Amino acid sequence: MKLPVWFHRFGSPPWVYGFAGACVPWLLICGVLAIAIGAYWGLAIAPTDAVQGEVYRIIYIHPQTAYIGMMAYTLMGIAAGIGFIWRIKLAHAVAVGAAPIGATFTFGALITGAIWGRPTWGTYWEWGDPRIMFELLLLFLFLGYLALRAAFDDRDKADRVSAILAVVGVVNVPIIHFSVDWWNSLHQTATVMQLDDPAMDPEMLVPFLIMVGGFTLLFYGLLFRRLQAGIVERESGARWLRELVEGAAS
Amino acid sequence: MPLQTFLLVLRRDLKVAFRRISEWSHPLLFFIAVSALFPLALSPERLAMTPGESELFGLQSLGIGVIWMGALLASLMGLDRLFLNDIEDGSLEQLMLGPAPLLSVVYGKLAAHWLVSALPLVILVPLVGLSYRLTPGATAMLALSLLIATPVLTVLVAIGAALTVNLRGATAIIGLLVLPLVSPALIFGARATVLALDAESAAGPLYFNASLAIVAVSLGPVAIAAALRAALE
Numbered sequence: 001m002k003l004p005v006w007f008h009r010f011g012s013p014p015w016v017y018g019f020a021g022a023c024v025p026w027l028l029i030c031g032v033l034a035i036a037i038g039a040y041w042g043l044a045i046a047p048t049d050a051v052q053g054e055v056y057r058i059i060y061i062h063p064q065t066a067y068i069g070m071m072a073y074t075l076m077g078i079a080a081g082i083g084f085i086w087r088i089k090l091a092h093a094v095a096v097g098a099a100p101i102g103a104t105f106t107f108g109a110l111i112t113g114a115i116w117g118r119p120t121w122g123t124y125w126e127w128g129d130p131r132i133m134f135e136l137l138l139l140f141l142f143l144g145y146l147a148l149r150a151a152f153d154d155r156d157k158a159d160r161v162s163a164i165l166a167v168v169g170v171v172n173v174p175i176i177h178f179s180v181d182w183w184n185s186l187h188q189t190a191t192v193m194q195l196d197d198p199a200m201d202p203e204m205l206v207p208f209l210i211m212v213g214g215f216t217l218l219f220y221g222l223l224f225r226r227l228q229a230g231i232v233e234r235e236s237g238a239r240w241l242r243e244l245v246e247g248a249a250s
Numbered sequence: 251m252p253l254q255t256f257l258l259v260l261r262r263d264l265k266v267a268f269r270r271i272s273e274w275s276h277p278l279l280f281f282i283a284v285s286a287l288f289p290l291a292l293s294p295e296r297l298a299m300t301p302g303e304s305e306l307f308g309l310q311s312l313g314i315g316v317i318w319m320g321a322l323l324a325s326l327m328g329l330d331r332l333f334l335n336d337i338e339d340g341s342l343e344q345l346m347l348g349p350a351p352l353l354s355v356v357y358g359k360l361a362a363h364w365l366v367s368a369l370p371l372v373i374l375v376p377l378v379g380l381s382y383r384l385t386p387g388a389t390a391m392l393a394l395s396l397l398i399a400t401p402v403l404t405v406l407v408a409i410g411a412a413l414t415v416n417l418r419g420a421t422a423i424i425g426l427l428v429l430p431l432v433s434p435a436l437i438f439g440a441r442a443t444v445l446a447l448d449a450e451s452a453a454g455p456l457y458f459n460a461s462l463a464i465v466a467v468s469l470g471p472v473a474i475a476a477a478l479r480a481a482l483e
Contacts, residue, residue, distance in 0.1 A: 084476075140430040147426055151417045160480035161413050165427060168409060168473050172431050175462070179434035182458075183441065 014240040016090055017231045020224035027221030034214030041207035049204075058116040060207060064215040066109035066131075069138060070173075072102025072219065076145070077170030080163035089234055090227075092159040095166060096149065097226035101219060103142035109135050130184035134177050141169045155234070255350035259358025266335075267366040273331065274366040278374060281324040285378045288316040310447060313382025314392070318440045320378075321371055321396060322432060325403045330421050332363060332411040333478065343482060352475045360408055360471065368400035384447060391446030395456060399439040401463040405470035406431050412477035435462055 009015045042060035049056035076098040083091030113132060114124040126132060148165055152158035200208065235241050267274055292312070336342035336359075345355045372393050379389040409431075410424040417423065438455040445452040 137430045137433055140426065144423075144427040144430065147423050148413060151414070151423055157416065157480065160483075161416070161477060164409075164473050164477045164480065165413055168431070171469070172434075175434050176430070179437045179458070183437040 011088055011090060013090060013231050013235050013238070014244075017228055017235075017244075020228050020231075024221055024224045024228070027217050027224065031214050031217030031219075031221050034210050034217060038207045038210035038214050042204075042211065046204050046207055047201070052120065055116060055119050058112060059204075060211050062109060062112040062116060063208075064211050065105045065112055066135060067212065068215050068219050069102050069106035069109055069135070069142075071216075072098045072105065073138060073141065073173060074170060076102060077166045080166035081170075084160060084163035084167070089159075090231070092163065093227055093230035093234060094223070095163065096159075097223050097230055099142055099145055099149075101222050101226070103139060103146065105219070106135055106139045106142060110139065128184060130180040133180045133184075137176055137180070138173070141173070145169065251350050252354035255345075255348075255354040256358040256361070259345070259355050260362050263359055263362030264365065267362065274370065277324040277327040277367055278370055280327050281320045281371060281374070282378065284320040284323060285313075285316050285381075288312070288320075309383055310388075311444075313379065313384060314388075314440055314443045314447070317375060317378055317382070317392065318436055318443075321375070321400075322403065322429070322436065324371060325367065325400070325407050326421070326425055326428065329363075329407050329411045329424065330414070332359070332408060333415050334411075337415055337482070342478070346479070346482065352478065353471055356408075356471045356474045356478070360404055360474075363408065364401060364404045368404055372397045372400065384443075385449075387449065388443055388447035391452055392443045395439045395442040395452070395459060398456060398459045398463055399435045402435040402459070402466045403432055405466040405474075406435075409470060409473050409477065412474045412481065415478070415481045435459060438462070 009019075038060060043057055046057075046060075048054055076095045079091045079098065080095035082088060083095060110132070113135070117126060117129075118124050145162055145165055149158045149162045152161065232241065289309075289312070333342065336345075342355075346352055375393050375396055376389045379392045384392065406428050407424070410428040413427065414424055438459040442452040442455040442459070445455065
């Protein structure tokens with residue numbers, strides 16, 4: 001089977017370097033802009049929630065951080081798996097780039113959740129809540145991946161070994177999510193308010209979705225920037241890179 | 251051929267284990283020491299003072315948690331030698347060069363490791379359970395759920411060991427890699443024990459753990475073999 005040229009290009013470091021570099025400013029500008037609009041809309045214009053009051057406004061940042069964390073982990077696992085199976089260096093660079101961003105957003109989800117939990121549940125940290133436990137375990141999975149990579153001196157070996165861990169982790173994440181949910185459904189007595197209310201008012205839903213889009217753009221902007229750095233690191237000494245640097249210097 | 255390799259590796263690993271008693275007895279002693287020291291970390295009058303419940307409630311709940319965590323930690327002990335001995339003396343490389351698939355070697359090593367490290371733990375656990383005043387039913391369930399959960403632990407711990415064979419003294423990293431992954435087995439196993447303590451049916455969590463064990467035993471060795479190949483290439 002013959003693959004189209006545009007598909008092959010994604011395996012070429014110089015092309016991806018240029019492509020990512022062209023995308024980064026747009027992604028970051030649009031992302032920050034969307035977050036600014038969404039934040040203003042959500043915090044100042046959107047109506048107050050009838051049940052939770054002003055506290056509900058955490059939905060304009062907390063679910064987005066949690067979603068980015070989970071997406072980053074999935075992306076990391078898929079990219080690492082592609083890199084492992086077809087021995088594509090760039091896929092490993094994507095996985096490595098996604099991990100620290102995902103860990104940061106997962107940590108952010110825990111922090112924003114704690115800030116929301118204090119006025120709503122009366123505590124920053126509730127061991128019985130499945131979502132907190134899942135986010136915490138997800139953070140540990142990210143940190144384990146990063147720790148394993150950091151322990152290797154040889155980058156190729158770190159790529160291959162950490163890719164296996166990432167794939168095992170991605171297979172496990174749904175199991176962990178499900179089991180933590182199940183664990184709690186038997187422990188918990190008081191029903192916790194659902195954040196993802198299906199019948200969200202459009203006045204609230206629009207800024208919510210704008211924030212989701214803004215966070216996604218921001219994530220990919222950061223990822224592409226890290227991907228560029230990863231390519232420079234992996235390709236150091238390559239001719240196209242030297243020509244690029246010399247061209248920029250002259 | 252694969253079956254012969256499996257049996258050969260299994261027999262050899264068992265023989266080696268029985269000649270090096272410390273290798274499998276130390277995790278067991280560690281497990282007993284952990285479960286013995288845990289009550290010392292809590293004042294006895296607090297254990298007995300759980301309001302609104304029977305005096306035993308605190309001790310029993312603590313015991314289930316202690317035994318499960320102790321079993322988890324014990325299965326993390328000494329696992330860094332699981333593949334390292336064979337890599338250092340070159341025998342693993344010879345086995346990989348041979349005609350038999352690496353998977354059958356991995357299965358043989360896992361089976362031996364489970365027989366040597368997990369099975370004694372399952373046999374020992376009722377003793378510790380009784381010392382925490384668990385009911386006979388809960389004690390039996392503890393051993394049964396541990397018997398079902400230990401294949402998951404063995405496989406996941408072996409994945410951690412295979413990923414870190416190149417890293418000397420990486421035991422701390424293995425803990426970080428493996429502990430989040432084993433959380434489902436821990437949840438279902440401990441839940442089955444609690445249900446048995448309350449004299450309720452524990453079939454649900456047991457089935458879950460059994461299915462986890464099937465998934466782990468069928469897919470895990472593929473990851474282990476891939477990790478060993480990546481480490482030795």
